[in-house]
Amino acid sequence: MPVSEPVISCRNVWKLFGPSPEAYLRGLEGDPGFEAIRQAGYISAVRDVSLDIARGEMLVIMGLSGSGKSTLVRCLSRLIEITGGTVSVEGQDIGALSEAQLIELRRNKMGMVFQSFGLLPHRTVLENVAFPLEMRGQDRATRRKRALEVIDLVGLGGREDYFPRELSGGQQQRVGIARSLAIEPDIWFLDEPFSALDPLIRREMQDEFLRLQGMLGKTIVFITHDFDEALRLADRIAIMKDGAVEQCDTPDQIVLNPATDYVRKFTEEIEKARVVHASGLARPINGVMPEGLPVAGKSTIRALARQLIDDPREILPVADEAGRVTGVLSRKEALDVLLGGQA
Amino acid sequence: MSESAIPSAPATRLRLSPAWMVLCLALCLILARPYLPEGLMRPAEGLILPLADWINALFTWLRDDLGLIHVTRAFADGIEWLLDVTANILYGKNRWPRIGPLPWIVVALSAGCLGYWLGGLRLALLAGGTFVWIALMGQWKWAMETLSVIVVAAPFSVLLGLVVGVATWRWRPLEAVMNPLLNIAQSLPHFAYMIPVVVFIGVGPKAGAIVTIIFSVPPMIRMTLLGLRKVPPEVIESGKMCGSTAWQLMTRVRIPTARTEILVGVNQVIMQCLAMVVLASFIGMPGLGQKLLQLLQALKIGRSIEIGITIVLLAVALDRCSKAWVALQPVHHEPGLGWVARHRVLSLWAVLMALGFALSAVVPFFAEVGRGQSLSVADPLDAMMSWVIVALDPVTQWLRWFLITWVLIPVRDALLWLPYTAVLALVAAAGLAVGGWRSALICVGFIGYIAITGWWDRAMITIYTVLVAVAVATSFGFPLGIWAARHEARAKRVLLLCDSLQTFPSFIYLIPVIMLFGVNDVAVVGAVVLFAAVPLIRYTIEGLRGVPETVIEAADMSGATRRQSLWHVRLPLALPTIMVGINQSLMFSLFMVIIAAFIGTQDLGQEMQRALSSTDVGKGLVLGFAVAFIGLAADHLIKKMAEGRRRALGL
Numbered sequence A: 001m002p003v004s005e006p007v008i009s010c011r012n013v014w015k016l017f018g019p020s021p022e023a024y025l026r027g028l029e030g031d032p033g034f035e036a037i038r039q040a041g042y043i044s045a046v047r048d049v050s051l052d053i054a055r056g057e058m059l060v061i062m063g064l065s066g067s068g069k070s071t072l073v074r075c076l077s078r079l080i081e082i083t084g085g086t087v088s089v090e091g092q093d094i095g096a097l098s099e100a101q102l103i104e105l106r107r108n109k110m111g112m113v114f115q116s117f118g119l120l121p122h123r124t125v126l127e128n129v130a131f132p133l134e135m136r137g138q139d140r141a142t143r144r145k146r147a148l149e150v151i152d153l154v155g156l157g158g159r160e161d162y163f164p165r166e167l168s169g170g171q172q173q174r175v176g177i178a179r180s181l182a183i184e185p186d187i188w189f190l191d192e193p194f195s196a197l198d199p200l201i202r203r204e205m206q207d208e209f210l211r212l213q214g215m216l217g218k219t220i221v222f223i224t225h226d227f228d229e230a231l232r233l234a235d236r237i238a239i240m241k242d243g244a245v246e247q248c249d250t251p252d253q254i255v256l257n258p259a260t261d262y263v264r265k266f267t268e269e270i271e272k273a274r275v276v277h278a279s280g281l282a283r284p285i286n287g288v289m290p291e292g293l294p295v296a297g298k299s300t301i302r303a304l305a306r307q308l309i310d311d312p313r314e315i316l317p318v319a320d321e322a323g324r325v326t327g328v329l330s331r332k333e334a335l336d337v338l339l340g341g342q343a
Numbered sequence B: 001m002s003e004s005a006i007p008s009a010p011a012t013r014l015r016l017s018p019a020w021m022v023l024c025l026a027l028c029l030i031l032a033r034p035y036l037p038e039g040l041m042r043p044a045e046g047l048i049l050p051l052a053d054w055i056n057a058l059f060t061w062l063r064d065d066l067g068l069i070h071v072t073r074a075f076a077d078g079i080e081w082l083l084d085v086t087a088n089i090l091y092g093k094n095r096w097p098r099i100g101p102l103p104w105i106v107v108a109l110s111a112g113c114l115g116y117w118l119g120g121l122r123l124a125l126l127a128g129g130t131f132v133w134i135a136l137m138g139q140w141k142w143a144m145e146t147l148s149v150i151v152v153a154a155p156f157s158v159l160l161g162l163v164v165g166v167a168t169w170r171w172r173p174l175e176a177v178m179n180p181l182l183n184i185a186q187s188l189p190h191f192a193y194m195i196p197v198v199v200f201i202g203v204g205p206k207a208g209a210i211v212t213i214i215f216s217v218p219p220m221i222r223m224t225l226l227g228l229r230k231v232p233p234e235v236i237e238s239g240k241m242c243g244s245t246a247w248q249l250m251t252r253v254r255i256p257t258a259r260t261e262i263l264v265g266v267n268q269v270i271m272q273c274l275a276m277v278v279l280a281s282f283i284g285m286p287g288l289g290q291k292l293l294q295l296l297q298a299l300k301i302g303r304s305i306e307i308g309i310t311i312v313l314l315a316v317a318l319d320r321c322s323k324a325w326v327a328l329q330p331v332h333h334e335p336g337l338g339w340v341a342r343h344r345v346l347s348l349w350a351v352l353m354a355l356g357f358a359l360s361a362v363v364p365f366f367a368e369v370g371r372g373q374s375l376s377v378a379d380p381l382d383a384m385m386s387w388v389i390v391a392l393d394p395v396t397q398w399l400r401w402f403l404i405t406w407v408l409i410p411v412r413d414a415l416l417w418l419p420y421t422a423v424l425a426l427v428a429a430a431g432l433a434v435g436g437w438r439s440a441l442i443c444v445g446f447i448g449y450i451a452i453t454g455w456w457d458r459a460m461i462t463i464y465t466v467l468v469a470v471a472v473a474t475s476f477g478f479p480l481g482i483w484a485a486r487h488e489a490r491a492k493r494v495l496l497l498c499d500s501l502q503t504f505p506s507f508i509y510l511i512p513v514i515m516l517f518g519v520n521d522v523a524v525v526g527a528v529v530l531f532a533a534v535p536l537i538r539y540t541i542e543g544l545r546g547v548p549e550t551v552i553e554a555a556d557m558s559g560a561t562r563r564q565s566l567w568h569v570r571l572p573l574a575l576p577t578i579m580v581g582i583n584q585s586l587m588f589s590l591f592m593v594i595i596a597a598f599i600g601t602q603d604l605g606q607e608m609q610r611a612l613s614s615t616d617v618g619k620g621l622v623l624g625f626a627v628a629f630i631g632l633a634a635d636h637l638i639k640k641m642a643e644g645r646r647r648a649l650g651l
Helices: A021-027 A034-039 A069-076 A099-108 A125-136 A140-153 A169-181 A199-216 A227-233 A251-256 A261-268 A305-310 A331-339 B018-031 B051-065 B068-091 B104-136 B140-170 B172-187 B190-201 B205-230 B233-241 B246-257 B259-283 B288-297 B301-327 B344-362 B378-417 B420-453 B456-484 B488-503 B506-517 B521-545 B549-557 B562-599 B604-613 B617-649
Strands: A008-017 A043-053 A058-062 A084-089 A110-113 A187-191 A219-224 A236-241 A244-249 A315-319 A325-330
Touching: A008 A021, A008 A069, A034 A043, A043 A069, A043 A084, A043 A244, A058 A069, A058 A227, A069 A084, A069 A187, A069 A219, A099 A125, A110 A169, A110 B233, A125 A140, A125 A169, A125 B246, A140 A169, A169 A187, A169 A199, A169 B233, A199 A227, A219 A227, A227 A251, A236 A251, A236 A261, A244 A251, A244 A261, A251 A261, A305 A331, A315 A331, A325 A331, B018 B420, B051 B068, B051 B190, B051 B420, B051 B617, B068 B140, B068 B190, B068 B205, B104 B140, B104 B301, B104 B344, B140 B172, B140 B205, B140 B246, B140 B259, B140 B288, B140 B301, B172 B205, B172 B617, B190 B205, B190 B259, B190 B562, B190 B604, B190 B617, B205 B259, B233 B246, B246 B259, B259 B288, B259 B301, B259 B506, B259 B604, B288 B301, B288 B506, B301 B378, B301 B488, B301 B506, B378 B456, B378 B506, B378 B521, B420 B456, B420 B617, B456 B488, B456 B521, B456 B562, B456 B604, B456 B617, B488 B521, B506 B521, B506 B562, B521 B562, B549 B562, B562 B604, B562 B617, B604 B617
Parallel strands: A058 A219, A058 A236, A110 A187, A187 A219
Antiparallel strands: A008 A043, A008 A084, A236 A244, A315 A325
16 A cells, blocks of 8 residues: 555545435535525535545644534544545445444544543543443453553543543543543544633643654544644644535645635634745745755744844745755745735 | 403404414303203213223233233232342241341441431431331331332332333334323323232232332333433444444443433432332232321321321432432542442441341340330320310311312312313313414313213312312412522522422321311312422422523612512513423322322212222223323423413523
């Protein structure tokens, strides 16, 4: 299997709610739009979505409440049945799996974290975290050992005998995260995991999450309604509105080239220089190799501010992490981004 | 339609809605009563269906031809075996395992430990103290006879309710059948359950246990369903994402998460069991209920009060303990504690058990309180009560005279005077007014059933008793509720009192009224009034206290006086809740009227008693459904009305 093979791939996925959605969808030609579908008596929670998620990538699905992002992630994990299209996980159509195969897939490959934690109130932290292992039928000692490992990993060591209601919201979500990691899943779904938390705790949990992802390198689908959170965490962002994906691209591209007015509205309030990286703004080397020391591609324009102002060069080379020059950065364009002009 | 009615109505109201038209029809029938043909007065002979005979034929077929009796007898034998075990342990009945009886001190200490585990020292004192009182008053055997049935019936009901509840939740079509079935089951009077059980099983403890099980299952099914529905979707999804199979999801996720509702169901089962066990004395169930029945019939007031106190104590203790269980949440232990420290109450219990057994072996008094050793407060109670009765006699005499001559007889005669067609038209009009044609059809169906059974007059007497009782209960319960709701602390105290009063088995309410009024209609109405007032007061308080603070503040800032605020702001907002209270009050009254039959009434209850003593299933069930349908019709009307109010208020 080539590396570029997507882990999750969905093609023209539809989820309609209404009296007989399958028949209605069969009669459709193309996408008539959210309003037209509603006139016909159906709610389109997910509308003709096609996405590919590569191994080790973090895709953030961003949208306001009711935009269908939670429904989409439930289509990807087959918590709900889709009306049309296909969802493949590692090349396998999950719509075609039997009940037993689906359970097997979830027991070995998938983990999910929920907005309101979804913890079992009658079980201790340890028993909650060990729950997926218990479902797999592992014995008590193995379960305990593995659960304690993940509890330590999320920083809850020493609280394994507490009950969920004895923990704060942030701690409860750490339990949720630990539980989803207990089976060492390849694919990690997070449905607005930090939305129910206070802003300060949310920030802390995001840092924690980035630390974990740095260690584990999972394939992640992360749902949020918070654009800042999306920009902070994502490799790519898919912005959803009325069930359809408006734009799916890297944070740099979303901020620099919003595809629709709807996306543009989100980006207006954002300080672009903090989001856009030198590599994101770079153009291909067009014949002439610029002189001098290159700037690091992964630095944000904001971080390069002083250099951009002081540097006499009009065009700067941009290098990747290995030090290889990958493109050139126009100082003027970079300064436009920095000063808030048109990029 | 009288001529004066039309001009007096405002012009805008002149649009004749169906409800008004049917109401006018009813009024016409009433006004034209002297000229009505007999067929419109009472259902004609040809209309009356021999329902009782049909049911009897069906039961005979079930019992004899289908051989259902063998199944029920086998089931009953199984129950009897269990009953014998508990009977042996609790009061030493000579059956397997022949180890009993437990010394009373051991039972009392165990109850105390259970209370302590569930709710601390106060509950320990209540639970333990109840058993000490029972032992010291020399009622041990009767109380244990009653308890031995509850100990078998309650777990059985819980299990049955859980299984049926899960099945109903699982298969949607079953739910469509189960809902109306549960509605009827919960409005059938106690006696309606007893008659078929007597037919299939006979009389005695096992019949008592079985009727108790059947009677107490419906609330458990309801609460299981409710609990399973209330499990948060994310918890279920997280269970699925952990790779649970359907069975794992049910046993390890859904049912444990629905714990609160299921335990509320357990509480209701226990309370229903107690209420039914006491009443099952009518079908030869020994125990506290039978004793109370005998003493009441012999008018031994002092002794009845003693038994009454025991039943009340048991009820309150069982209720508080099972409610404490609902609220009990698991707490983690600090790591490194020993077994004893982690199981403090269990260790305490083990020590107390050893002490209790040792003590009862040395001092026989602690094993069994002998005949001569028991205390009794019956004599002073009797003396005090006769003094009270004599002191109150002028008042009760006058009240009795006033109620009978000026309220009871006129209302009863008026209701009996009404042509049945007029009553049906009135019901239809009420249905149309609150819920349109569907409601009208439902209510006319319910009441029409009574007409075709041929028990119209008896049913009217039941309805009259209920109406008078609820009216009287409202006349003092409503102001009392308003008064109590004025202050937070007072409201809490009165609610607590109502809570306790509601746990009492209905039988208890007969003691004071028989004491004061003797055996007659006034006593029946009195008992019903007492029983019906409790939910009324309770919901009035809850409704008024539930009005949002901001609305009251807005009224205050608009310069409303306390009276204006009450009448224009708080009462209208509390009305839907108060209606729930009136509804419950009506249902409670119906149950009580039927139970009160044994002190002499002429209504459906009396006929049910007769059906019970002649084990006439057909008649008993026909009458039982009549009572249930009166209740369901009232329930439907009031619920629709409350719903309408709620919608109008946007609640």
